[in-house]
Amino acid sequence: MKKYLLLLLSAGLFFTSCKNDDDIFPDDNGDETQKTANDYPVQNFMYQVMNSFYFWQEDVPNLADSKFKSLDDPDYISFLASEEDPGRFFYYELCKNHVDAVGNASAQDRFSRAFENYKDLVNSLQGISSSNGVEFQLYLAKNDVDVYGVVTYILPNSDAFNKDITRGDIFNGVNGQTLNVSNYLDLLFSNNTSYTLNMADLSGDSIIGNGKEVALNKIENFSENPIHIKKIIEQNGKKIGYLMYNSFLAAYDDELNDVFGEFKSENIDELILDFRYNGGGRVTSAIQLASAVYGTETDKLFLRARYNDKIMSAVETSSVENYFTNETFDSKTPLNTLNLKKVYIIATDRTASASELVMNGLAPYIDVIHVGELTVGKSEFSDTFVDDPLTNYLYTGNNDGSINPDNQWGIQPLLGKNENADGFSGYEGGLVPDYELPEDISNLGVLGEIDEPLLAFTLSIISGNTAKKNFASTSSKSPFAHSKIFSATTNAMVMNGLLNR
Structure with a gap:
């Protein structure tokens, strides 16, 4: 396109x-x-x-x-x-x-975004950032003024990876200052390369400091591998592949293909895709993942892009259509595919854009079982633009030297909407779960373990034992912000993003 x-x-x-x-x-x-x-x-x-x-x-x-x-x-x-x-x-x-x-x-x-330095935008779309490795969600205390954070996961090989902090831990201060609605941005999202989290405990509806401190340091140009967990779970004679995938990043397409190669060689019976924290990314990676699930039928339409009227009137219909693929986009490696008729997808109010695209794009062809919560609701896609008239302002990945030195801004505007083979794109209100269960901050569990509540719920659906277990959530408050709110990959669906390491 x-x-x-x-x-x-x-x-x-x-x-x-x-x-x-x-x-x-x-x-x-x-x-x-x-x-x-x-x-x-x-x-x-x-x-x-x-x-x-x-x-x-x-x-x-x-x-x-x-x-x-x-x-x-x-x-x-x-x-x-x-x-x-x-x-x-x-x-x-x-x-x-x-x-x-x-x-x-x-x-x-x-979702349109503007960045003062286009390099921050480009790096973010490649999963590169300044990070200490703690991913978290932020919540309002009962007085609607104070703020506390709950750790959702720790990035491997980060500064936090070997520190005494893990999923489910709670913090309510930074450098001795109590977090509130007026200071949380400065304390948690400034350019400071280090800070100390003041930890706390949840007691009923109250957040109480416990005196524990965790000092953290950011690593510049840290690369997050979106393939957070991959494993095979054996249950009731079935092999179930589980993949927690946190962003659609082109740099990891070949590694993603290898994961499906492992699932294929193990002849798995079912597949669970965990998109609970996946805010999106590159469309070609989404097409690859969907093809790895469904099949390499390159004559089957995966999505149709709809641009503004003056672009649509000037292009052929075929130029806005994308089909399932039989190879990776960049390396042209033959694709490993499972040819499934059903897939289970864990998705929450953090699941957006390219993640929703996979769910919506697969729906006309296979049974997509959505477990979790109502998703964000973003069918729009974007691309990256910089001040380079030689490429008509499109960022190509190779034009850094010709970008106007007096203007380093980059923008990521919404360019259109993607619809599936049935012509459906109207999920602005979010994709509705087939089985609803929000995360419980008082019982988050360990990601990838079979007793982690959302995974356990999904496994019970597969086994048919859902009615025999209690999966009620006792503390399912909605976060108002999270650690990736300033990341370009949050709620991103980059149509052709030629971004690769």
């Missing part, structure tokens, strides 16, 4: 030249000075991309094709100059009712 977008841009869907004309604007000192789009490189770059690609382009008055005559239209220059903060310009002036501008209740666009 990327080649079609390049052709469209080359054909002139947006202004392609900048003329030094007689557009005169007074500066702060009252002197007359000539201004052009080049004087507002970030805003100009953002506008060009959004006017061409943004899914809701025709619904945003500022992006209307009739709004400005050309790059040197005085009204266009005034528009670029109207907001000094590029982030605010993007969310408030170019997006359709972005959540950052209008709040959750009125938001249409919940």
Whole structure:
């Protein structure tokens, strides 16, 4: 699809030249000075991309094709100059009712993102970040002011991996300061490379500090392997493959293929995919995983992409269709596939985008048994854009040297929606579980162990013993934030993301 977008841009869907004309604007000192789009490189770059690609382009008055005559239209220059903060310009002036501008209740666009440094965006999409290895969710205390965190898992080979901290542990302070709604962002998400967590215990509805401290240090350029757990569980004469997969990252596609090779060689009877913390990632990785489950039938439609009207009117139908695959996307390695008729998927309110794509894309072909909670509800996809006119602003993975040195911003706008072979994409409210069970913060269990509540529940469904056991959750509060809220892979579905290590 990327080649079609390049052709469209080359054909002139947006202004392609900048003329030094007689557009005169007074500066702060009252002197007359000539201004052009080049004087507002970030805003100009953002506008060009959004006017061409943004899914809701025709619904945003500022992006209307009739709004400005050309790059040197005085009204266009005034528009670029109207907001000094590029982030605010993007969310408030170019997006359709972005959540950052209008709040959750009125938001249409919940997922378009702008990054001051495109390298942070690119690294995040490859699973590379500055991390101490503690993944957590944040909750409001009963006074609706104080905040506490619950550890969800620890990343292998991280600083935290050998520290006295594990899944289910609770913290309520950082560096001796009690976490609250006013300071948690600064304390937990600043650029500081180290901090100390003040640990706590859950006592009824109360969070009480226990005096324990855990000092943590971030590792720069830390790579998270999304294949968190893989194992085979034997139950009632059946072999059940279990894979906890936390992000769709292209760099691990070959390793993912090897996992399915192991499952295939063991001749597993059932498969459980654990997407409970998977916020998405690259679409090609999702197609690979779905094909590994269902089969390498390259004549069967997996998804159909729907872009904005001016792109859809200029491309052939076949160019927006993606089929199941028989090989990995980058290395072209033959794909290991299980040819299953049924799959069990653990999914929660952290499950989004490419994860939901796998669930929705498989639904027309096999029985998808969804265990857990209502998912996020993101059928929209995106791609990465930088200020490089030579590639018509698309980030290719090879164009770092030609990106405007005066503008290092990167944006990840929503470009369209993906629908499955039945034409369904309307799950903005989330995918509804067949068997509902939220995580219980008072009893999280050990991931991958057969008594971990969500896995145990899924195994009971497979065995038919669900009614014989009590899987009620006693403390299932919904988190308001988590450790990956600023990650580009959170709720991401990168359509062609040519990102690979």
